[in-house]
Amino acid sequence: MYRFYKIWWNILRKERLDEELDQEVRSYLDLVTEDKMHAGISREEAMTQARREMGGMEEVKESVRDIRMGAAVEACLQDVRYGLRLLLRNPGFSSVAILTLALGIGSTAVLFSILDGAYIHFGQTPQANRVVLLNQRFTKDKSVSTAFSAPEYFDIARLCRSFDGVFALHHSNATLAENVERPESPARVPIVEITANVFSLYGISPILGRVFTASEDRPGRPKVAVVTYRLWNGRFGCNPALVGKTIKLDGIPYMVIGITPRRFQQWGADIYTPLGLDTGANDRANRRLTVAGVAKEGVSAEQTRPELEYLAHRVEAEYGGAYPEYAGLLYLPYDVRTTVVGDLRIALYLLLGAVGMLALITSANIAALLLARAKARAGEIGTRLALGATPFRLARQFLTESVLLAVIAGALGFLLGMWALHPILALIPAQYIGEEAEIHATAAAFAVSISVAVAMGVLFGLAPALFISRRGVAANLRENRTRSVTDSRAGRLRGLLVLVEMTLAFVVIVSAGLMVRTYRQLMSMYLGFRPDHVLTLRIALPELKYRGETEVTNFFSELMRRAEALPGVTSVAASSVRPMEGSALRSFSIPGRPQRATTAYRVITPSYFTTIGTPLVAGRFPSEQDGPVAPNVAIVNERFARLYFPGQPPLGKLVHLDENHDLHGITVEIVGVVKDSRQIASRRVQDLSYPALPEIYIPFRQREGDGRDMALLLRTRSAPELLADPVRRQVSAIDHEQSLYEIRTLRELADVALGPTRLCLLLLGIFAGTALITACVGLYAIVSYSVAQRTHEAGIRMALGARPADVVRLMTREAIPVITAGLLLGMGISLGVTRLMSRLLYGVPANDETTLICVTVILATTGLAAIYIPVRRVTRVDPMAALRSE
Amino acid sequence: MPSSRPDLLQGTLDLLILKAVALEELHGMGISRRIRQITNGTFEVKAGSLFPALHRMEEAGWLSSAWGQSETNRRAKFYRLTKAGRRQLEAETYQWERISLAISSALQAT
Numbered sequence: 001m002y003r004f005y006k007i008w009w010n011i012l013r014k015e016r017l018d019e020e021l022d023q024e025v026r027s028y029l030d031l032v033t034e035d036k037m038h039a040g041i042s043r044e045e046a047m048t049q050a051r052r053e054m055g056g057m058e059e060v061k062e063s064v065r066d067i068r069m070g071a072a073v074e075a076c077l078q079d080v081r082y083g084l085r086l087l088l089r090n091p092g093f094s095s096v097a098i099l100t101l102a103l104g105i106g107s108t109a110v111l112f113s114i115l116d117g118a119y120i121h122f123g124q125t126p127q128a129n130r131v132v133l134l135n136q137r138f139t140k141d142k143s144v145s146t147a148f149s150a151p152e153y154f155d156i157a158r159l160c161r162s163f164d165g166v167f168a169l170h171h172s173n174a175t176l177a178e179n180v181e182r183p184e185s186p187a188r189v190p191i192v193e194i195t196a197n198v199f200s201l202y203g204i205s206p207i208l209g210r211v212f213t214a215s216e217d218r219p220g221r222p223k224v225a226v227v228t229y230r231l232w233n234g235r236f237g238c239n240p241a242l243v244g245k246t247i248k249l250d251g252i253p254y255m256v257i258g259i260t261p262r263r264f265q266q267w268g269a270d271i272y273t274p275l276g277l278d279t280g281a282n283d284r285a286n287r288r289l290t291v292a293g294v295a296k297e298g299v300s301a302e303q304t305r306p307e308l309e310y311l312a313h314r315v316e317a318e319y320g321g322a323y324p325e326y327a328g329l330l331y332l333p334y335d336v337r338t339t340v341v342g343d344l345r346i347a348l349y350l351l352l353g354a355v356g357m358l359a360l361i362t363s364a365n366i367a368a369l370l371l372a373r374a375k376a377r378a379g380e381i382g383t384r385l386a387l388g389a390t391p392f393r394l395a396r397q398f399l400t401e402s403v404l405l406a407v408i409a410g411a412l413g414f415l416l417g418m419w420a421l422h423p424i425l426a427l428i429p430a431q432y433i434g435e436e437a438e439i440h441a442t443a444a445a446f447a448v449s450i451s452v453a454v455a456m457g458v459l460f461g462l463a464p465a466l467f468i469s470r471r472g473v474a475a476n477l478r479e480n481r482t483r484s485v486t487d488s489r490a491g492r493l494r495g496l497l498v499l500v501e502m503t504l505a506f507v508v509i510v511s512a513g514l515m516v517r518t519y520r521q522l523m524s525m526y527l528g529f530r531p532d533h534v535l536t537l538r539i540a541l542p543e544l545k546y547r548g549e550t551e552v553t554n555f556f557s558e559l560m561r562r563a564e565a566l567p568g569v570t571s572v573a574a575s576s577v578r579p580m581e582g583s584a585l586r587s588f589s590i591p592g593r594p595q596r597a598t599t600a601y602r603v604i605t606p607s608y609f610t611t612i613g614t615p616l617v618a619g620r621f622p623s624e625q626d627g628p629v630a631p632n633v634a635i636v637n638e639r640f641a642r643l644y645f646p647g648q649p650p651l652g653k654l655v656h657l658d659e660n661h662d663l664h665g666i667t668v669e670i671v672g673v674v675k676d677s678r679q680i681a682s683r684r685v686q687d688l689s690y691p692a693l694p695e696i697y698i699p700f701r702q703r704e705g706d707g708r709d710m711a712l713l714l715r716t717r718s719a720p721e722l723l724a725d726p727v728r729r730q731v732s733a734i735d736h737e738q739s740l741y742e743i744r745t746l747r748e749l750a751d752v753a754l755g756p757t758r759l760c761l762l763l764l765g766i767f768a769g770t771a772l773i774t775a776c777v778g779l780y781a782i783v784s785y786s787v788a789q790r791t792h793e794a795g796i797r798m799a800l801g802a803r804p805a806d807v808v809r810l811m812t813r814e815a816i817p818v819i820t821a822g823l824l825l826g827m828g829i830s831l832g833v834t835r836l837m838s839r840l841l842y843g844v845p846a847n848d849e850t851t852l853i854c855v856t857v858i859l860a861t862t863g864l865a866a867i868y869i870p871v872r873r874v875t876r877v878d879p880m881a882a883l884r885s886e
Numbered sequence: 887m888p889s890s891r892p893d894l895l896q897g898t899l900d901l902l903i904l905k906a907v908a909l910e911e912l913h914g915m916g917i918s919r920r921i922r923q924i925t926n927g928t929f930e931v932k933a934g935s936l937f938p939a940l941h942r943m944e945e946a947g948w949l950s951s952a953w954g955q956s957e958t959n960r961r962a963k964f965y966r967l968t969k970a971g972r973r974q975l976e977a978e979t980y981q982w983e984r985i986s987l988a989i990s991s992a993l994q995a996t
Contacts, residue, residue: 031915
């Protein structure tokens with residue numbers, strides 16, 4: 001503490017200290033002079049002797065100042081002041097350098113914030129970061145499913161030792177009304193039925209009230225609900241009186257017993273209710289539960305795999321006879337953070353890599369500029385060395401200057417980044433980032449920006465610092481006088497920098513090129529339906545008001561009649577699940593075969609396929625005649641037909657669909673086969689390459705019971721968004737209390753998979769553009785600098801009769817091999833790097849020749865242009881003028 | 887002067903300065919004169935070594951300084967030993983004696 005105080009004291013009181021020092025040294029000199037005069041020497045002679053003995057008065061003072069505490073700090077401040085003056089004197093150079101750096105650092109800050117918020121610090125408790133989602137894979141049809149049955153869950157919960165605990169949940173939606181007597185402004189909210197152990201496993205306690213206990217989590221459970229902070233804040237204005245009140249979910253009264261903390265929003269719920277599993281359940285084919293566990297501390301998701309595999313083998317051995325789908329069963333663990341972030345994580349890592357490369361290119365560029373400037377400052381440096389400055393001191397000054405530049409850029413970049421954070425976040429579809437994630441400017445992001453800046457500053461300050469301090473006084477002084485000196489070391493250093501720039505630019509531009517091609521492939525991909533010009537929205541009819549199937553049918557028939565009459569609407573349909581919305585699964589069996597299987601299940605109105613544009617392959621579409629009294633029919637997709645009726649005509653075959661809760665179900669006859677369509681289950685581009693899920697479609701009028709919560713789809717002639725309000729008016733004309741939710745165009749739903757691609761494309765595009773420009777500017781600057789240095793030489797050669805072509809050859813002899821090597825090296829590295837991003841690519845191989853050739857051509861052309869322009873200027877110059885330029 | 891051997895000088899110079907101001911407070915010129923006397927002219931401390939050492943030792947808290955009048959009535963800065971400085975002198979004296987004893991016996995050994 002004292003030392004710190006003293007340092008600042010010394011710096012702040014510098015003037016006074018210097019004055020005292022001056023007086024002290026003068027008085028010493030006088031005393032020595034007097035002493036000598038006593039010995040009988042004349043006054044002048046004594047003074048001369050005294051001065052000679054003392055050495056330089058300034059040197060003495062300087063050596064005292066050097067040992068003062070804080071001398072280093074002060075020298076640093078001096079360097080900073082000097083550096084700032086230099087920066088201000090070259091505003092062009094400074095602003096280019098600072099802006100390019102700021103761009104790189106700003107992007108780092110943004111990407112770091114997103115990665116940190118959405119992935120690294122995703123959960124608010126340590127346990128939340130260890131949640132492992134389980135999938136099961138049925139080897140027979142290679143399908144991977146997150147759906148488990150109750151007995152399967154109990155097996156895992158009872159036997160698995162890699163976890164602190166395992167929990168199960170089931171997603172649903174319900175219409176919420178808080179006033180029991182009179183349902184006011186009902187809203188559709190996501191409900192998660194969940195086992196009671198989840199709260200203690202996540203290590204969270206309610207901020208108000210309590211959570212439900214194991215005794216409330218049984219069949220015939222009490223109707224209790226835990227409300228999340230989001231809903232409590234959004235709908236109930238954080239009113240603490242909510243605890244103990246009764247709310248209604250789909251007309252059924254539930255008592256609110258607690259509120260979860262703010263960032264506990266796991267599994268997308270607004271309300272948690274007890275799952276109430278029956279421990280005696282033994283139907284393994286009724287799979288509707290999501291199962292996840294909290295891994296033991298220090299156990300990664302991957303490390304639970306062996307135990308899960310063993311468990312799956314046991315299940316297969318025990319139940320394989322009754323459930324043939326168990327053949328080759330596997331349980332697969334997924335780190336829940338990767339499933340939430342999906343492709344975004346890879347995209348973010350890719351972008352971080354691109355940012356790193358851009359940073360290196362910028363560093364190389366600025367190093368080259370600083371190097372050129374250091375050469376221009378050779379005279380100053382030579383003089384300072386001659387006057388006794390140590391090379392270390394000079395190197396320190398260069399580093400201070402470059403770090404200063406970088407830190408200014410770092411601060412600016414951080415501000416830019418935080419300003420751009422929200423617009424960039426808007427590019428990422430909400431589904432990619434868990435709602436519990438908090439993404440904002442953090443101290444950590446700032447620390448990252450500044451450390452990146454300092455690291456870059458040191459990196460590009462090092463080249464000139466080393467270069468200068470290695471050269472002697474004489475070389476530096478000579479450099480100042482003659483300009484035709486070709487310095488081979490500086491030449492090699494410049495060549496190396498160009499090589500690095502070309503190589504890195506190549507990699508970044510290739511990555512961007514692959515994203516462009518992927519994006520074009522995704523945009524032109526055949527989805528199995530036509531996503532443009534379709535508006536979709538959901539309507540859920542409360543059970544209280546629409547008790548019977550007739551009321552439900554009447555509502556939707558009336559709504560569809562009114563919607564069809566709206567101007568601009570060409571066709572209207574309703575379905576229980578929209579395309580690209582994930583799937584409702586239903587287990588089924590085929591009469592005459594013992595095993596059960598699972599299929600995606602949709603209830604649709606007759607015009608569904610014509611509205612979304614899915615073509616018929618065989619048989620017929622559902623019709624108005626497929627009503628409650630007509631025979632039960634179904635439409636399946638090609639995948640379903642191929643899987644379950646291989647080599648047989650599927651039309652006329654029967655399928656027995658299980659009911660959700662009891663097992664009566666219905667038997668339907670397949671009357672039509674439609675084309676497969678794409679479904680994106682977990683927001684991964686890769687999923688698009690998987691075969692479609694088997695799907696079955698049931699006419700709405702034969703299953704009105706499943707049609708209380710339906711999606712309306714309207715194909716329009718013009719922009720579909722414009723129809724949202726007219727539809728809303730029609731709905732309230734039928735029932736003014738009825739609400740709509742999730743109004744989206746079908747294109748928006750389809751675009752979810754494009755999210756990371758689009759983000760990558762945009763940011764990589766920016767980076768690639770910057771990399772290309774930066775690399776070319778660097779190349780141009782370096783080449784034109786070395787060419788300009790040899791203007792004199794060119795003049796002599798041309799005066800002696802050299803043709804311009806000879807001069808061009810001479811001048812480019814240095815640059816062309818470097819560019820060629822850069823291109824080759826870049827291509828080699830690209831082949832390695834792009835393999836890492838193959839998971840983000842669709843329809844484009846990672847070593848796509850077209851992209852590689854295009855990038856080579858672009859870079860070679862710009863590189864040659866960067867050489868050609870300065871060289872041409874030299875050959876046009878009058879030899880006499882060139883000679884006189886000395 | 888041993889300025890070409892700064893490692894040796896550093897320890898020696900500190901010790902000599904401490905010893906020089908142990909009896910009475912002295913100004914810079916007085917210190918250099920005293921050192922010449924007590925070493926019988928072996929060590930001649932020049933301003934270039936003396937002043938940095940004085941300021942360093944003052945910052946270390948071994949010396950304190952004040953402006954005063956020289957014997958010839960000139961304004962000069964006088965240095966005196968502080969308590970910490972006296973302790974340092976003792977410690978360095980002990981250290982030096984050990985080293986010199988060791989070196990002597992090493993040189994006498996056959």
